[in-house]
Amino acid sequence: MAANLRLFGSVVHLCKRHAGMLQRYSSNTSQISEEVQKLLSLKEQLGDAKPQKFQLKTPKGTRDYNPRQMAIREGVFKTIINCFKRHGAETIDTPVFELKETLTGKYGEDAKLIYDLADQGGEILSLRYDLTVPFARYLAMNKISTIKRYHIAKVYRRDNPAMTRGRYREFYQCDFDIAGQYDLMIPDAECVKIVAEILSELNVGDFIIKLNNRLLLDGMFAVCGVPEDKFRTICSAVDKLDKTFWEDVRSEMVDEKGLAPEVADRIGEYVRLNGQLELVEQLMQDEQMMKNKMARQGLEEMKLLLTYCQLFGVLNKVSFDLSLARGLDYYTGVIYEAILTSTAEKAQTDGADKNESVGVGSVAGGGRYDGLVGMFDPKGKKVPCVGVSIGIERLFSIMEAKAEAAEGKVRTTETQVYVASGQKNMLEERMKLCNLLWEGGIKTELSYKKNPKLLNQFQYAEEHGIPFLAIIGEQELKDGVVKVRNTSTREEETFPREKLLDEIRTRVSSS
Amino acid sequence: MAANLRLFGSVVHLCKRHAGMLQRYSSNTSQISEEVQKLLSLKEQLGDAKPQKFQLKTPKGTRDYNPRQMAIREGVFKTIINCFKRHGAETIDTPVFELKETLTGKYGEDAKLIYDLADQGGEILSLRYDLTVPFARYLAMNKISTIKRYHIAKVYRRDNPAMTRGRYREFYQCDFDIAGQYDLMIPDAECVKIVAEILSELNVGDFIIKLNNRLLLDGMFAVCGVPEDKFRTICSAVDKLDKTFWEDVRSEMVDEKGLAPEVADRIGEYVRLNGQLELVEQLMQDEQMMKNKMARQGLEEMKLLLTYCQLFGVLNKVSFDLSLARGLDYYTGVIYEAILTSTAEKAQTDGADKNESVGVGSVAGGGRYDGLVGMFDPKGKKVPCVGVSIGIERLFSIMEAKAEAAEGKVRTTETQVYVASGQKNMLEERMKLCNLLWEGGIKTELSYKKNPKLLNQFQYAEEHGIPFLAIIGEQELKDGVVKVRNTSTREEETFPREKLLDEIRTRVSSS
The missing domain is CATH 3.40.50.800 (Anticodon-binding domain)
Structure with missing residues (x-):
């Protein structure tokens, strides 16, 4: 095979020379036909072995890390792991693939992005899509009801890659989760604190952590007149607000999902709201809202969460934002999303379209998912959980660009x-x-x-x-x-x- | 779904009770029929949703790492990475899957153990089988001709798992390789040194690093009268000597692979030899051997290698062993394999069969592969490489057992x-x-x-x-x-x- 490859290499080489000659000496036909003869005789030597279309590349949406990138990556990991350890977290690891049925019914529409393994006899397997579902499976399987753990590992999504902006099909997630039956919003606030610490320490520019609550969203939908069986699909539509404009979201609600226009408009009034404790107070004056049990509980939770954020010194980093919805089905309470504001702003003033800029600024997300572990427990026993996931690839890209700009040498060995x-x-x-x-x-x-x-x-x-x-x-x-x-x-x-x-x-x- | 699962859990629970009752009160038919009624009515409640065969497990041959195991694993990694860094290595990372064609034709018979991904449209992919082939692909793709790198990552083999002995389908490899055109045996000796340092520092008991050379093996085959087209298949047979007895290997050579019995017996004389520099000297007196160019070069390389091992202070850890063959096709020179001798001895005196004990003692292996990168280069340009892979899972198992025996608490957090x-x-x-x-x-x-x-x-x-x-x-x-x-x-x-x-x-x- 090696000999054939070498021969094939020679053919390719001659082809290239040939092409070059056609440009430079297009009139010199004798030289061309000489080259053609060489090509033909080389082709003959190859015999039956057809020149293979041999691709020297990594699969679509993936990349190698060279030593310089690894040095940067290790620096970022060190900061993140230090933070997780500072908050007393243990760590676990799970296999890169799970039984396919473990992932089934957890990701809604995104399930189509799951990588399946070929059926080679035996179990039907899929590559993990995130670290949250394997974590829930781990808790149920080992009957663990309290743990504070981090897990740093690669996950896989057959998504449209946008590698220059740090969006890959194979990418790291850094997850921190707290499982256990505790008092309201205390672990939830620590998750916000952790995101704020990591983004500050990595020094990637200004950021804001958006906060909202699924209970409040559902209560708000009810108040606006959304039928209960449409809560999740309308929530999916709201989730697109970070990528498209309200007009598009409204037309999805009305034209595609059959919502009455006036209901959509009422939602539109709410989702433009954002603020902090004063917004909680304002919504607590909203009688309609306060009559709804879910909305009331959601608002009380938000009030507590913001108070605790203040005690943890991160109130200036958060925004209570009614447009935040998060895509995944399994969230049941608080939801988070951190975005880099300086990057997003820059992209917008550069005239990039909203889809390309704002969405990419997202570097962390998470929320409370009290029902997921119960989906795995044979008796449905619930373990309340809350957690965040750091979108590390985007941060690598930024750190790489910074190192590039600084032009300083990144040492890739430690030889003394x-x-x-x-x-x-x-x-x-x-x-x-x-x-x-x-x-x-x-x-x-x-x-x-x-x-x-x-x-x-x-x-x-x-x-x-x-x-x-x-x-x-x-x-x-x-x-x-x-x-x-x-x-x-x-x-x-x-x-x-x-x-x-x-x-x-x-x-x-x-x- | 959660509700259904809960219901299903109740059914399972009743089934178990039912089975227990059958044993204990097999005469008490009324109680049994009562239970059956309960079962049937519960089944009815489930409605159309048939009780799923819901499996709460990790895929066959894989495992989770709990925080305690992670603490041990991190300790082992730290020792290994420190050693690699002490020897001036950089690190790289590659995707968990490669184009299937990248792996094709590299693993001989073992190719059947490769995990393929399902064809979901797009590229045809396979999970990596080792870290060596991705490394060679990386070098060719990036036109790198000198590098000293380590790579610690999981690899995947659809093998028969033996998890109690640390043999998994998903397992870590820790590879150290030196690529570049250098003087004979200098990097090769550093690889031996590294294996010796790591196994000593991990304190896993006595070990020996077996050394041999593919050139010498091929020369020896020629001297014994093996036809050249049978070198690789006879080499595969010799490779089984660490798992089975000579009699079985001989019959494979003669009965299955059509070797003349006297040729096999000549091989049998050689492969029982092992020693150090004195064995090199002895073989250098063998006129037949010294007439064969490959054998002569192989012996000269062994002499140099053993001399350098002495300078690096590891001569007492190595054994020049003519029975060492290594399975993979791509080795072209020196080959290594480290085995834990105290474990193997123990298992043997316990009367375990050879297949179960000796093979498991293997904790590191490697060798020189000067042709592999050329298989990826469009022009067939060769990059000489030598490296070792530490079989870390086996070491984890030993360290875990040690921690278990010590009964000391392993801290899984660092909270102060x-x-x-x-x-x-x-x-x-x-x-x-x-x-x-x-x-x-x-x-x-x-x-x-x-x-x-x-x-x-x-x-x-x-x-x-x-x-x-x-x-x-x-x-x-x-x-x-x-x-x-x-x-x-x-x-x-x-x-x-x-x-x-x-x-x-x-x-x-x-x-």
Whole structure:
């Protein structure tokens, strides 16, 4: 196969040359026919093996991470995990695929985006679509009724990728959830706090965390005159407000979903409202609303949540927004969505259409889902849960762009010492010295060439940001010493071999 | 659906009772028919929704990791990543699936174990089977000719799982590879060093790293009289020596693969040999061998490799073993396999059959594969590579068993302070204090109950190994102080609120 590929490579190469020649010497027919002959004879050599359409790529909507991107990714993860740990979370992991039936009936219309595995005999499996459903399955399966856990892993959606804006078919989610029967809004407020901490620490610009409540939404729908069997579908329509204009949403409600125009208009009045505690107070004056049990409870929860946000010092980061609906069916109470406001603003003033800009600003979302675990428990036993998911890919893209703009070198290794020699036949001695440093816990590299040039070794250290070189030659070996060179200052000092480890340790800890 | 599930749960419950009764009161027919009536009426309530065969499980051959297992897993990863970084490696990541054609023709007979994704329109995809082929694809796609990288990720094989022994269908691989045109055996020796460091640091008992060379194997086959077109299939047969006895391997060679019995016997003489540098010397006296170019080069490489292993201080951990063959087609030079000897010995003296014990002892493997990247390059450009893969799941299992045996508590969170109060209506004050500690970078938790009992809060801190409590009440608030309680000594000290962060920091850094 390798030989065929090589041959095929030659054909491709000749084709390219051929094409180039057609442009440059289109009159020189003899040269062309010569090339054609070469092509034909090469094709003959390929014999039966047709040139395969061999694609050297990753699947649509996915990407590799190179070492530089990995260094940035690890930095982002570190910030996020530190925050989760600061809030006392444990971590779990679940398989990348689940029984297909585990995912069935959890995602509404989005179920069409689930990746299925081929039926190769045995169980019918699907790749996980999010981390929430596997978490609920885990709780029910292990009969766990209280846990505070984070889970960082990749999820899969056969969506239309928009990779330049950080939207992939394979992407990380960083989920933090609190399960357990607790007093109202205390864990819910901690989730808001966590999103605020992470976005602040990552330094990705201004952001706002929109808050709303499914109970309040349903109460509001009832007050406006939406029939109960249309709550969920009307909620889906409202959810599109972050991507399209009210006029479009209204026409979806009226023309597609058969809502009376005056009902839609009443909804329109409410969903334009946003604010903080004063908005809660205002809605609490709305007699219609207060007569509805769901709306009343939703408003009371919002009041508590905003009060707790204030105590956690994040009131200035949140907005109580009646247009926030969230797509997923399983939310039962508070819902969250964090958006980057500086990015969205920029895109809008640039004249990008709303669909392309505002929606992309979303970097975290979540809410309360008190019924999901019960869907897995054989006896329907409920475990109340609330959680948030950080949309990490968008944040990676921003951090990458920032690193790009800063033009600073991102170190992709942590090597502290490069063992070098300028003399021949020093390989074995370099290896021994390297081993001494490894055994001492020093991050060390050496050239894999038998007799590398000293200058090349200096250059390697400089290019890779390795702070020190340990240099030996005949004289150093005879004297039992090692020369230590500081890569940036180019200063050199000589130490007895037995003191080398200590001297290096002192230097790397202060550098 | 939740209601149906609950109902279904009741049916299952009654069925179980029913079965139990049949055993206990098999004569009591009236009670049985009563139960049957109950069952039938419940079944009726279910209506059209047939009781689903709802399975609350992870897919075959996979598992969840609970927080305790995650804590152990993170410890193992830390040791491994530290080692990779000590050797100057960068890291990359690739998608969990590849185009199916990327995997085609790389795994020989094992290709049947590849998981395919369903064809949902679009590209034909498969889950990755290892990290080596995606690495080679990555190098060719990005035209990289030198890199030293590690990659830790899950791979997928539709194999027969043996989960108690750490064999799963979804499992982690930890790969370290060095790509580049370098002098003979220098990177190859570093791979051996890395395996030795990791297995020593993880403290999983005695181990041996078997070494061999595909060139030497092929030369040996030629010397024994194996026809060249049978080298790979005979190599596959030799590979089974770690799982079955020579007699079985011999009969596979002779009866199934048509090798002359005397040729098989000659191979049998060689594959029982193992040793170190003295074995190299012995084979170098073998005139037949030294006449064969491949065998000669293989032996010269082994000599160099063992010399370098000595310089790296790991000669006592390696064995030059002519029976080591490795299954995969793509190896072209040195091959490695590390096995835990204490485990294997134990299993054997326990009388377990060879298939069950020795093979399981394998915890790392790898080798040189100079042709694989060329299979992806359109021009067939080769990039020499050598690497090792750590079989981490087996190591997890051992570490878990050790933790189990030690009976020590594995902490699954890192919380440093639990904010508590023994008085009512202190929730808001607890939240404010919690926020103060979070803002100061202290890992802090609080009870999500409005008015939790003090004793419950003490108990929570004790059970979760949280070293300190920060306690407030009316008096503390009035005095502007906080009481700090040491969970293990139960000593309490009181500090002014503004000094709290410093006092806590001093205490957690020394605890």
